[in-house]
Amino acid sequence: MPEEEITPELFEHLVELAAFELGAEEAEYLRAELNKQLNAIHELEAVPLPPDTPITSHGVPYTREISAPPREDHWQPFPHPEKLMAQAPETEDGYIVVPDIPHEEL
Amino acid sequence: MEYEAIIGLETHIQLNTETKIFCNCKADSWGEPPNTNICPVCTGQPGVLPVLNKAVAEKAVLLATAMHAEVQRVSYFDRKNYFYPDLPKGYQITQFDRPIAIGGYLDLPMPEGYTRRVHIIKLHIEEDAGKTKHANGYRLIDFNRCGVPLIEMVTGPDLRSADEAAQYLIRLRQLVRWLGISEGNMEKAHIRCDANVSIRPKGADYLNPKTEIKNVNSIDAVREAIATEIQRQIREVEAGGKIEPWTLEWDEDAGVLRKMRSKETEADYRYFREPDLLPLVMDEEWKARILADFPELPLERRARFMAQYGLPEYDADILTTERALSDYYEAALQAYNGDPKRVSNWVINEVLRLLNERGLSADQLKVTPQYLAMIIRLVDKGTVNTSTGKALVVKVEDTGKPPKKIVEEEGLAQVSDTGALRQICEKIVAANPKEVEKYRSGKTSLIGWFVGQVMRETRGKANPKEVQKILRELLG
Amino acid sequence: MMELLRMEAHEIAAAVRAGKLSARDVLEATLERIASVDGIPGTIGGDPGAEPDKIHAFITLTAERARAQADAVDAKIAAGEDPGPLAGVPFTVKDIFVVEGTPSTAGSRILANYIGPYTATPVERMEAAGGVMLGKVNLDEFTFGSSNESSAFKPTPRNPWDTSRVPGGSSGGSAAAVAAGEGWLSLGTDTAGSIRQPAAFCGVVGLKPTYGRVSRYGLIAFGSSLDTPGPVARSVRDAALMLQVIAGRDPHDATSAAVPVPDYLAALEKDVRGLRVGLSPDYFRIVRAEGGELVEEPLPAEIKQAVLDTAERLANMGVEIVEDVPMPHNRYGIPAYFVIARVEAASNLHRYDGVKYGYRTPDRVADMREMYRKSRGQGFGLQPKLRILMGMYVSAAQYSERYYQRALQVRTLIRRDFEAVFDPEGKYRLDALLTPTTPTAAFPMGAVYGDSVLMQYADQLTVAANHAGVPGISVPVALNSEGLPLGVQLLGRDFDEATLLRLARAVEDAAAFTAKV
Ligand SMILES: [Mg+2]
Numbered sequence A: 001m002p003e004e005e006i007t008p009e010l011f012e013h014l015v016e017l018a019a020f021e022l023g024a025e026e027a028e029y030l031r032a033e034l035n036k037q038l039n040a041i042h043e044l045e046a047v048p049l050p051p052d053t054p055i056t057s058h059g060v061p062y063t064r065e066i067s068a069p070p071r072e073d074h075w076q077p078f079p080h081p082e083k084l085m086a087q088a089p090e091t092e093d094g095y096i097v098v099p100d101i102p103h104e105e106l
Numbered sequence B: 001m002e003y004e005a006i007i008g009l010e011t012h013i014q015l016n017t018e019t020k021i022f023c024n025c026k027a028d029s030w031g032e033p034p035n036t037n038i039c040p041v042c043t044g045q046p047g048v049l050p051v052l053n054k055a056v057a058e059k060a061v062l063l064a065t066a067m068h069a070e071v072q073r074v075s076y077f078d079r080k081n082y083f084y085p086d087l088p089k090g091y092q093i094t095q096f097d098r099p100i101a102i103g104g105y106l107d108l109p110m111p112e113g114y115t116r117r118v119h120i121i122k123l124h125i126e127e128d129a130g131k132t133k134h135a136n137g138y139r140l141i142d143f144n145r146c147g148v149p150l151i152e153m154v155t156g157p158d159l160r161s162a163d164e165a166a167q168y169l170i171r172l173r174q175l176v177r178w179l180g181i182s183e184g185n186m187e188k189a190h191i192r193c194d195a196n197v198s199i200r201p202k203g204a205d206y207l208n209p210k211t212e213i214k215n216v217n218s219i220d221a222v223r224e225a226i227a228t229e230i231q232r233q234i235r236e237v238e239a240g241g242k243i244e245p246w247t248l249e250w251d252e253d254a255g256v257l258r259k260m261r262s263k264e265t266e267a268d269y270r271y272f273r274e275p276d277l278l279p280l281v282m283d284e285e286w287k288a289r290i291l292a293d294f295p296e297l298p299l300e301r302r303a304r305f306m307a308q309y310g311l312p313e314y315d316a317d318i319l320t321t322e323r324a325l326s327d328y329y330e331a332a333l334q335a336y337n338g339d340p341k342r343v344s345n346w347v348i349n350e351v352l353r354l355l356n357e358r359g360l361s362a363d364q365l366k367v368t369p370q371y372l373a374m375i376i377r378l379v380d381k382g383t384v385n386t387s388t389g390k391a392l393v394v395k396v397e398d399t400g401k402p403p404k405k406i407v408e409e410e411g412l413a414q415v416s417d418t419g420a421l422r423q424i425c426e427k428i429v430a431a432n433p434k435e436v437e438k439y440r441s442g443k444t445s446l447i448g449w450f451v452g453q454v455m456r457e458t459r460g461k462a463n464p465k466e467v468q469k470i471l472r473e474l475l476g
Numbered sequence C: 001m002m003e004l005l006r007m008e009a010h011e012i013a014a015a016v017r018a019g020k021l022s023a024r025d026v027l028e029a030t031l032e033r034i035a036s037v038d039g040i041p042g043t044i045g046g047d048p049g050a051e052p053d054k055i056h057a058f059i060t061l062t063a064e065r066a067r068a069q070a071d072a073v074d075a076k077i078a079a080g081e082d083p084g085p086l087a088g089v090p091f092t093v094k095d096i097f098v099v100e101g102t103p104s105t106a107g108s109r110i111l112a113n114y115i116g117p118y119t120a121t122p123v124e125r126m127e128a129a130g131g132v133m134l135g136k137v138n139l140d141e142f143t144f145g146s147s148n149e150s151s152a153f154k155p156t157p158r159n160p161w162d163t164s165r166v167p168g169g170s171s172g173g174s175a176a177a178v179a180a181g182e183g184w185l186s187l188g189t190d191t192a193g194s195i196r197q198p199a200a201f202c203g204v205v206g207l208k209p210t211y212g213r214v215s216r217y218g219l220i221a222f223g224s225s226l227d228t229p230g231p232v233a234r235s236v237r238d239a240a241l242m243l244q245v246i247a248g249r250d251p252h253d254a255t256s257a258a259v260p261v262p263d264y265l266a267a268l269e270k271d272v273r274g275l276r277v278g279l280s281p282d283y284f285r286i287v288r289a290e291g292g293e294l295v296e297e298p299l300p301a302e303i304k305q306a307v308l309d310t311a312e313r314l315a316n317m318g319v320e321i322v323e324d325v326p327m328p329h330n331r332y333g334i335p336a337y338f339v340i341a342r343v344e345a346a347s348n349l350h351r352y353d354g355v356k357y358g359y360r361t362p363d364r365v366a367d368m369r370e371m372y373r374k375s376r377g378q379g380f381g382l383q384p385k386l387r388i389l390m391g392m393y394v395s396a397a398q399y400s401e402r403y404y405q406r407a408l409q410v411r412t413l414i415r416r417d418f419e420a421v422f423d424p425e426g427k428y429r430l431d432a433l434l435t436p437t438t439p440t441a442a443f444p445m446g447a448v449y450g451d452s453v454l455m456q457y458a459d460q461l462t463v464a465a466n467h468a469g470v471p472g473i474s475v476p477v478a479l480n481s482e483g484l485p486l487g488v489q490l491l492g493r494d495f496d497e498a499t500l501l502r503l504a505r506a507v508e509d510a511a512a513f514t515a516k517v
C-alpha cells in the first residue's frame, strides 16, 4: 500500500473546511478512500507535461463566434419570491432564521 | 519620535445598474421588505447559473479608465469559497488573479496645498452578499442585497494620514458620481471601506505589521477610526509594545475600535476559475463604444476652470464637485459670454443655494443655464436691479417661464426714468421732515433709509444708484 | 399494450399529431406499465432489498401532472394546433433537474424535501414540445457514482435485463426506465459517462452532446465544466428527436454555445459511405483498480469483439475504418477527473448548508458552525462527503498547483488527442472514433459499491469526452455470454452530433440487438 498522505490530522482539517460532523467509522472509511484515490491521482505525475502547457477550463474552446454576449441590463422580477422563502427551514417576519455566530469580537 | 502612518484602502463601490450582476433582479432594494427582491439565481437555488450583466463590465471600464488603470483585454471570474449564512451559494463570484483592470492612480489635492498620488493595485468586479441582523440569540438573514454588483478597488500603502484617507473617499465619491456609475451614497453604504493601517518612524523605508479596520462606511468614520488607530499604535510602540496584525471593527457610536477574530489562521478560500462563466473579453471595439462619451474628469476640469477662466481655486473646486453643476456653469458662461467670475458668483451663491434647498441636481433645474445668463444680463443692463435678479432665479425655477416674461408680467423692470424717480424722491423728502432735519444736521448715513423708502414706494424696481444721486441732490 | 410500448417515440408523436392515438391513452398505457414493473419508489429510509425483481426507477411519479399535460396535448390536437414534435411522448427526468412544483432531490437526504421553484431549461423545452413528464427517476446521490447504489432513496434502480445487477449510473433510473418501457425518453446527465455507461448496461441509446450544446440551467451542478444534459432513448432516431428539442442556446446559461442546431432527423437519412471512423488501441487497454492498486490489462475479449464486429459492419456499409489511432492520454482521464470534478463538486455543494432550503439538523445546536456541521454531516451520504473532502484537499492553496493546475494541463493534452485525430488536415481526418463504452457489462449489485476507485474506473472509456467537451453516443450492439447488453461508443467532433447520430443509426441498423421491451 502507498504511504498515507492524508493523515488523521490533515483529514481533520479537511473535515473542518468541509463543515462535516462525522462518525468514527464513517471518518475511517472516508480517509481510507481518499488515500486510495490519491494513489490514482498520482498517475498524473507520470504525464510528460511541457512546462508551457496551458490549462483547459472547458474542453470546447469558446471562440468569439460561439460565445454568447453578456446579458442586457433589464429588470425582470422573479414572480414567486415567496416560493423561495417557503423552502426555508425557519423564518421570522420575512427573514430567514439561523443560529447565532458567537465569538466574533474578542 | 515622529511617526508617519502608512494607510492602504480597499473600497467596495456599489454600481447603479438596473439589475444585479448575475440575475434579472433589481440591483437596488433600498427600503424594500426583506427577501422580496430575490430570484432562484441570487438565492443560490440548486441548478441555477450566473449570467453576467453587461452594464457591470461597462461601468468597471469607465472607473478603470478614470483611475488611469490598464483595462485587461481578457479577465476571469473566480469562486471564493467560504461558509456564511448571507452567502447563499457558499462562494462569492469575484475576480482573483486576472481582474478587469490593473494599476492606475488617483491624485488627491489636499487642502494644505500639496497633492497626494494614491496608486491603485487592482480593480475587480464581484457580487455582494446578503445582510445579517442580530436578534436575541440568533440571526436574521435578508438576501435582497445578494448579487448587487460591486467594484472592489485596492490602493497601495500610499496614504499618510487619516485626512488623506478621508480625502481619498471624498474624491472617489465625487468620481463615481461624476462617471454616473454609482450613487456614491455612503449612508446607503454604496461605498464601503476597509483600511489597512501601520506606522513607522518618519522617513523610514520599511513597513511594519498592519492592522485592518473593517467596514468603515462614512467619511467621518474613516477619518476618526484611522486617527484613533494611529494614536493607539503610537502609544503601543512608545510603551515598548508590538503591533499585532489584528482585524478591528470601528464602533461608530461609541467611537472605539474593537478587536475581531485573530488573523493567525488566514482562511483558505480555495479560489478557482468560475466554470459557469466565460472569460470576460473586452475587445477594442466594445471598449471604444464604452469610452466614446468619456467625460473630462473633475480634477482636470477644476484645473481648466482655473487656467481658462481665471477662476480662484475655491470657485473651481466648488463648481466641479458635481459634474452636472460644472456643466451648468460652463453652459451658463457660454450663454452669458462675459466675465467668468461673475457667472461663478451667481452659480455659487444663487444656483447652489437653490439646489441645496430643493435637493435637486443642476441638470434638473427649470432655471436653465441660458435663463441664468439672461438674468445676469438683465441685471448688467440695469433692467432689473440685483435683488430682483436674485429673486428672478427663484421665480423662473418656480414657474419655468423665461425671465423676461416674468419681468414683464410682474412689472419688475427697474425704474430708471429720472423724472419719475425725482417725483417720488421729492414726495419722500417732503413727507419726512424730521429725518431731513437729522440728515442735514450731519447724520448722512440716513441716506440709506431714504433710498429704502423710495425702493419701498417703487416695490423694489427703482435703480438704487439713480435714487441715491437724486436724493443727495434734494437733501444736499 | 405491448404493441404500443414497442413503438418508437417518433412514431408515437406522429400518431398523436395525426390524431390516430390520444396522448392520454399513451399515458395511461405507460402508467399501467410502470405500475406493473416498477414497484415501490425509492424513499429516504426505504428497504434496499425490497421487491428485488422490480425496477424501482422512480423517486417521484407525477401522474396527475402528466395527465394534465397529456390532456393539454389532446386539446391542442382537437383545436387544430400543433402540440410540437414530442406530442404525447411520455418521458422521465433524472432527479438532478429542478422542475417547478415537484420534489427535486438529487437523490440526497439533504434535498429530500426540496420542491423546485422553477423549471430546468431542457425539461421546459421538452414539455413545450408536447412531451409528457412522468416524473423524476433515481440516480446516484448528486450523480456521484456509476451504479446508482449511492442514492439515499431506496430501493435503488435495478437492471431490467437482470434485476440482480446494477443499471449503471449515475443516470441509472433513466436507463432502467427507458429499457423497461417506462416512458420512451429520459433526460439524463453525463459528467464522466453517466448517460453512456448506464445506457450500455441497460441496452439503450445514450447521447452525451457537446458541452454547451444543451443548457445546464436547472441541472443541479456536480462538475460544472463537465456536466452535460442529454437523451436516453430506445433508438438513435428517438435520441435525435429529443436532442432536436433540447439543444440550442439558452440565455440562462452563459456556457450554452451560440451554435445553430441542424436538423438531426434529416441527418439520419444521409448515407454513411465515405465517412472515416477510427479505432484506437488505447481504448482496448483498460485499468483495473482494486483495493487502490491500478493494474493495466486488455479489454475483455467479448467487449473488444463487439467493437470489431461493429467496425466490420460499418466497413461493409462503405465507412472507411482507420486503425491504430493514438489516444495516448485517455488513460489519464480518470486521475484528472478525480481532481477536476472534485474541486468543482466541493464548491458546488457548499450551498447545501441548512440555511435557506433542504435539510437542517433537528438537533439542538450551540451556534451557526455546529448547525452547518450537523446538517451537512447528516444530510450528505458517503459519496458526496468523499468528493467534497477530496475537492477541499486538491484545491487547498498549498496543493492546488500540484494537483488542480496539473490536472487542468493534462486535460489540455486529452483535448489535443481529439483535436489531432479529428483535424481535417491531419493524418487521421476522422469523422468519429469507435470505442467500447464500458470496460465490463452490468455488474452485480454490491460487487463494486464501496470501493470508490474501482467504481470510478467504470467511467474510464467515457470520461475523456467530458474533459474534451466532444459529443459521444453509446449504442447497444450485442448481448454477452451472460445475456447482458454491450454498448459501443462513437465519439465525434465539437457540435457535430449530426454525423455521430448518422453513424450511430448505421451501427444500430446493422447490429443484431433487440430491445428488452
Ligand atoms: Mg472582495
Ligand SMILES: [Zn+2]
Binding pocket: B020, B023, B024, B025, B037, B038, B039, B040, B041, B042, B043, B147
Ligand atoms: Zn436575483
